[in-house]
Amino acid sequence: MSFQATAFAFLFPGSAMTNSILATAYISIFPNLLLYFVPPDINTGALNVLVSFAVGGLLGDVFLHLLPHAFLGESTEENRVVVIDNQKNVLIGLGIFGGLFFFFFMDKMMRVVNGGSGHEHIHTEETKETASSTAIRTDGEVRQRHVHKEKEQPVEMKKKEEKGIKLSAYLNLLADFTHNMTDGLAMAASFYASPAVGATTAVAVFFHEIPHEVGDYAILIQSGFSKQKAMAAQFTTAVGAFLGTFIGILIEENSLSNESSVAADKVGLLGTDLRWGDLVIPFAAGGFLYIATVGVIPELLTVTGQLKRDRRQAFTEFIAMFIGLGLMLFIAWNDIPA
Numbered sequence: 001m002s003f004q005a006t007a008f009a010f011l012f013p014g015s016a017m018t019n020s021i022l023a024t025a026y027i028s029i030f031p032n033l034l035l036y037f038v039p040p041d042i043n044t045g046a047l048n049v050l051v052s053f054a055v056g057g058l059l060g061d062v063f064l065h066l067l068p069h070a071f072l073g074e075s076t077e078e079n080r081v082v083v084i085d086n087q088k089n090v091l092i093g094l095g096i097f098g099g100l101f102f103f104f105f106m107d108k109m110m111r112v113v114n115g116g117s118g119h120e121h122i123h124t125e126e127t128k129e130t131a132s133s134t135a136i137r138t139d140g141e142v143r144q145r146h147v148h149k150e151k152e153q154p155v156e157m158k159k160k161e162e163k164g165i166k167l168s169a170y171l172n173l174l175a176d177f178t179h180n181m182t183d184g185l186a187m188a189a190s191f192y193a194s195p196a197v198g199a200t201t202a203v204a205v206f207f208h209e210i211p212h213e214v215g216d217y218a219i220l221i222q223s224g225f226s227k228q229k230a231m232a233a234q235f236t237t238a239v240g241a242f243l244g245t246f247i248g249i250l251i252e253e254n255s256l257s258n259e260s261s262v263a264a265d266k267v268g269l270l271g272t273d274l275r276w277g278d279l280v281i282p283f284a285a286g287g288f289l290y291i292a293t294v295g296v297i298p299e300l301l302t303v304t305g306q307l308k309r310d311r312r313q314a315f316t317e318f319i320a321m322f323i324g325l326g327l328m329l330f331i332a333w334n335d336i337p338a
Contacts, residue, residue: 055297070285103294
């Protein structure tokens with residue numbers, strides 16, 4: 001038995017149900033405990049490198065594990081014949097779109113409620129400076145129009161700004177809770193698919209959760225939360241991951257109980273052999289695609305305008321992303337038996 005298989009067997013020794021709960025505990029507890037050692041003013045460049053590594057791992061899990069399993073299944077049989085069912089593939093594709101659209105819907109509604117700002121993980125000093133200059137400019141305009149309120153107006157604007165920051169922080173926590181629910185669903189669906197898919201998904205989500213939690217923690221600190229309250233709030237959102245896991249377990253167990261009747265009638269969803277549980281992995285894959293490509297990568301595209309610094313930062317992020325992808329490739333190439 002290889003070291004990889006031994007490690008996974010040690011970390012996930014039980015049934016699919018037990019392993020999915022264990023994996024959720026790993027990805028929820030340990031990244032949050034690390035927050036105790038994170039300084040509130042963490043360097044943005046270092047966080048971006050960590051985020052790039054996580055993106056590589058998350059996309060590697062999607063393209064090397066989740067999507068191949070969704071379309072081809074998981075089997076250790078040699079020379080296995082795969083029967084192509086176009087209608088089944090269409091349903092799987094709809095499941096992927098459903099996961100992506102769900103996160104687009106949540107992201108869009110968060111921005112609508114919050115007046116334009118969404119669920120962001122990284123807040124740079126440049127953003128603060130821009131916000132400050134905008135506030136100064138707006139304040140100047142107000143003074144020109146209302147000279148007699150030049151002392152009252154800045155106070156009102158400051159209160160409004162603080163209220164907006166607080167609202168943004170709470171919306172960010174809600175988005176984090178929803179995000180963690182998807183992680184939990186992915187844990188359950190992956191381990192019910194096979195130990196290999198479950199273990200690799202747990203590794204990818206774990207490395208994604210570290211910068212994700214650090215970024216959200218920084219947002220809460222900037223919004224006026226104390227270190228203790230910010231950590232407590234992040235632990236609260238971890239409930240979403242366990243909720244998602246238990247929902248996923250219910251779906252999978254219900255699908256398994258109906259599997260005998262489906263096998264007998266050869267009819268599942270819309271005349272295919274798909275069960276509802278089979279759509280959880282495509283849904284999670286679509287959600288991970290949105291998180292990585294729309295939610296995180298645009299933030300990595302931000303530059304400072306200093307050519308030498310930006311070039312060094314860019315290549316460091318590229319290398320970190322390929323290391324994350326390489327880790328998933330190594331695990332996929334040496335898959336543990338199902």
